[in-house]
Amino acid sequence: MNYKLKIKLVHEDAKLPYRANEGDAGLDLFSIEEKIIEPGATALLRTGIQMELPKGTEAQIRPRSGLALKHSITLLNTPGTIDEGYRGEIKVIMINHGKQAFKVEKHMRIAQMVIAPVLHVTMEETDVLSTSDRDSGGFGSSGQ
Template sequence: MDYKLKVKLIHHDAKLPYRANEGDAGLDLFSIEEKIIKPGEAELIRTGIQMELPRGTEAQVRPRSGLALKHSITVLNSPGTIDEGYRGEIKVILINHGKEDFKVERHMRIAQMVIAPVLQVKLKQVEVLSDTVRDKGGFGSSGK
């Protein structure tokens, strides 16, 4: 199937999302503004783009590993979900987990966006669920 992601630039400094290498899952998102993110604080960063996702998909906004490793900058609500019907400006919530101020610069790659299919399931309320080997074992229950 040939999926098309329609992108509208709504700011003169906006850049189209960019796939650095053929076969990469993520498209880089770019900032259109300069902002300082203080340690322990989060900021909403504008990208200057709007988009129309292909039917039956979502966009997941994820951290860039280089920013996380080198500067302790990540996407606060990772992964952030952009629903198919949303047509507003794409914005990214970045948080600074580091010890120093971090400067977001204009045209900086701030996050990556992965387009993924979404299953539209029907909900069914039941009284009993099937048993599994794991059953109700939660956090750390696998012993690994």
């Protein structure tokens, strides 16, 4: 099925998100501003785009692996969720885990956006849950 993602450019420096390679899951998002992010600091970066998601979907905002590996730059609230009904400007919360200041340049690819389906479920309160092999095993229970 082919879904349509409507994008509105709301700033003169905004760029349409795009897939760097055919078959990529993520669409690259671009900064419309220059900003220095000091070590340990966070920054809210504007993309200059608004969008209308297809019905029954969400957008997940995820870090770019190259920025994480080379500069220790990642995103807070990862993945960030953009709900179907949101129409405001898409912004990205970046954090510098590195030891040096990092300069975000205008038109730099700062994040990737994955469009994913959302299941809408009906809640049912119960006193009994089925058992599973894992059961209540949580943090570290797999031996890793």
